[in-house]
Amino acid sequence: MGMPYFPGIAVGTLHKGINRVATDCIALISQDEIKTISNLPAGFIVIEGAPFSHTLISLLAHAVPTILISQQQARELREGMGVLIDGVTGEITDQYDLDSVAHQKLPSLTAGTEVLTADNVEVRLCASVRNITAAQRAVSVGAKAIGLIRTEFIVPVDNRIPDLAYYSNSFRELCSAASPLSLTFRLLDLSADKIPPWLPEEALGGELGLQGVRLYGMDPVSGVVNAQLAAISELTNDFNLSILVPYLVRYEELNYWIEQIQQQLPPSVPIGAMAETPASALDIDNWLTAADFVAIGCNDLMQCLFAANRDHSDLRYYLDPYAPFLFRFFRQVAQAAGDQLDRVQLCGLLSQIPGVIPILLGLGYRTFTVDSAFIPYLALTVKTTRTTDAQAIAAQVCAAKESREVLEILQLPRKEHMPFLM
Numbered sequence: 503m504g505m506p507y508f509p510g511i512a513v514g515t516l517h518k519g520i521n522r523v524a525t526d527c528i529a530l531i532s533q534d535e536i537k538t539i540s541n542l543p544a545g546f547i548v549i550e551g552a553p554f555s556h557t558l559i560s561l562l563a564h565a566v567p568t569i570l571i572s573q574q575q576a577r578e579l580r581e582g583m584g585v586l587i588d589g590v591t592g593e594i595t596d597q598y599d600l601d602s603v604a605h606q607k608l609p610s611l612t613a614g615t616e617v618l619t620a621d622n623v624e625v626r627l628c629a630s631v632r633n634i635t636a637a638q639r640a641v642s643v644g645a646k647a648i649g650l651i652r653t654e655f656i657v658p659v660d661n662r663i664p665d666l667a668y669y670s671n672s673f674r675e676l677c678s679a680a681s682p683l684s685l686t687f688r689l690l691d692l693s694a695d696k697i698p699p700w701l702p703e704e705a706l707g708g709e710l711g712l713q714g715v716r717l718y719g720m721d722p723v724s725g726v727v728n729a730q731l732a733a734i735s736e737l738t739n740d741f742n743l744s745i746l747v748p749y750l751v752r753y754e755e756l757n758y759w760i761e762q763i764q765q766q767l768p769p770s771v772p773i774g775a776m777a778e779t780p781a782s783a784l785d786i787d788n789w790l791t792a793a794d795f796v797a798i799g800c801n802d803l804m805q806c807l808f809a810a811n812r813d814h815s816d817l818r819y820y821l822d823p824y825a826p827f828l829f830r831f832f833r834q835v836a837q838a839a840g841d842q843l844d845r846v847q848l849c850g851l852l853s854q855i856p857g858v859i860p861i862l863l864g865l866g867y868r869t870f871t872v873d874s875a876f877i878p879y880l881a882l883t884v885k886t887t888r889t890t891d892a893q894a895i896a897a898q899v900c901a902a903k904e905s906r907e908v909l910e911i912l913q914l915p916r917k918e919h920m921p922f923l924m
Contacts, residue, residue, distance in 0.1 A: 503915070504575060506592040506856060507553065509879055510567035512545030513586045513598070516579055528585050530576065533815050536561050545569075545587045547594065549576045552818035554801045554851055556695040562873045563632060565639070569594060590879065608878035609885060611644020614683055617881045620888045625863065627881055629874040630849065632656070637680040640874040644881070648685040649871030650746065650797065650849055651676065653730060654696050661699035663722055669733035677741045684742035686774065686797075687734055689763075690727050691748035692717055695813050710806075714749025714776070715759055731766040744772040746797055751781050753788050760792060776849075778802035783835050790842045797871065798835070800850035807831065823855040824909055826902040829865065833900055836866045847871055853880070857912035860887050864896025 517527040520535040529543040533551045536558065545567040551558050553570065561568060567589035579585070579594075586598040611617065616624040628649025629640035633656070640648055656672050658664055664672075677685055692698065693713040694706050700722065706712050717723040734743060745763060750756045756775050763773055775792075777783045778799035789796050805812040807828065810820035822828070839846055847869035853859050854876045860883065862870070872880065898911045909916050 504547065504569040504571035504592045504594055505553070506589050507548070507551070507558070507570050508546075508562055508566060508568035508873075509589045509875055510545075511586065511588050511590075512543075512567040514544040514584070516547075516581060516583045516585050517543065518581050528587060530579060533557055539564070542566055545589070547571055547576075547579070547587060549573055550815050550818070552812060552815045552821070553823075553855075554804060554812040554818075554821050555815070556693070556813055559801070559851065562875070563636065565875055609881050611878065611881055613641045613644050614646060615644070616646060617884045619863070619884055619892075620886055621890070623889050624868065625884045626847075626869040627877045627884070628847065628869065628871040629877065630871050631676075631680075631874065634676055634679045636874060637676050640877075641680060641683060643874050643877045645683060645874055645877055647683050648680050649847055649869070651685060651687045652691070653687055653689060654691050654698070657698060663700045664726055664729060666729040666732050669729050670736055673730075673733045673737060674740075677737055677743075681741075684744070686744040686746050687730070688746040688748055688776070689715075689730055690717075690723065691776075692723070693749075714778075715747055715755070716749065718759070728766070731763065734771075735767050738768050738771055744774060744794070746774045746776055748776045748799075749778050749802070750775050751779050753785055753792070756789060757792050779806045780831070783831075784838065786835055786846065787838045787840065787842070790839060790845060795845045795847065796839075797847045797849050800848055800852040803850075804828070804852070822905055823852055823858060824905040824912075824914075826899055826905070826908055829861055829896065829908075830900045832862065832867070833865050833896070844868060857909075857914050859883055860892045861896050861899050861912075863887060863889060864892035864894070 514526045514528040516530055517523055518530045520531050520538055523529045523541050523543040527543040528545045530547045532549050542564055548570050550573055551570040567587055569587050569592055583596050585596050587594050616626055626646040628647045629645040630650040631637045631640055631648055632652040658668055691714050697703050718727050747759050760773050772794035774795040774797055775789055776797050776799050783798055786796055804821050808820045810817040812821055836843055843866050848867055849871040853870040854872050859880055899908050902908050906916055
């Protein structure tokens, strides 16, 4: 058993490494090998992967069943053995009968609508996308909306600096692919592990350096962001669009950039702010007076909260999605937002982690932006959850002292879930 990372069942011959993989292989790889993927296997087993890292998250775009395991578990796997992996349960087995493999019956969802809990509370499951294929998948699985377009991954094939003409064409194609869903464009969000070819690496200064909106006053980033805004402005008459500004920290900074962006867009376009640090999340009551909505970026938030670089595999156990104080933090944020919590969405990997979404529902959160492949699975959990039960679970989790207590509350086995994977 490993940690489930991308849902689905895959069967194939175990192949160590990324070279010469085929569609009938299950590739056993390290996190570093993800960057060299050319051909896709039937499934991935990643050794010592850091779930919240940019590198591992990029693997989600391939939509291939994936499981994370430890080095010790990897020693038990033999090259050439036939295996089945289940990206929902984390199971890895060489004893299986394809005819008897049970596929989970998932709900059929209508794109653009909410999902109801067992006691008829509306929950919005939105999709995070980076290309046209992902936008089409979001529609097909029944996403409520495109909650986050990661525009830093929409780049010219020749690696030149993107301009207005490029964005006008690319953004329109993506909006058309996502029809009839509303869309939220996150403006260019560069960081130490997301550096385009046209920007010198030293410009960012490493982790917790110049990233997101902190680069917007510098060339050539400022010109690229202005091109994005101009392209989005052209589309506002044809599509239901919103803007999201990344990596804001201070209220003054939020106000400044909203004023700047408002000058380049029609007044009808909502402008949201990404809260990706403890400082910004804890000021959410003030932020909601200035921004139309707030998206909490859980990946970077956890990196700051746990003081551990999410891209370093050796630190993966510190970013613990079952830590009780993490949910006490989210409870504090929800309480600060008060009756405006409906204008807050949670983005990132956290909501996709097994057992987590009932806790977040219990804390009052109702909008989640996730990889579209997870939407049917999360919808199944939402539909079978009563909010009163979720509130009880959340209270127990927040009262716990250790992660192992949380795993017991959620009835999850310790050995297959962080931080007990080791």
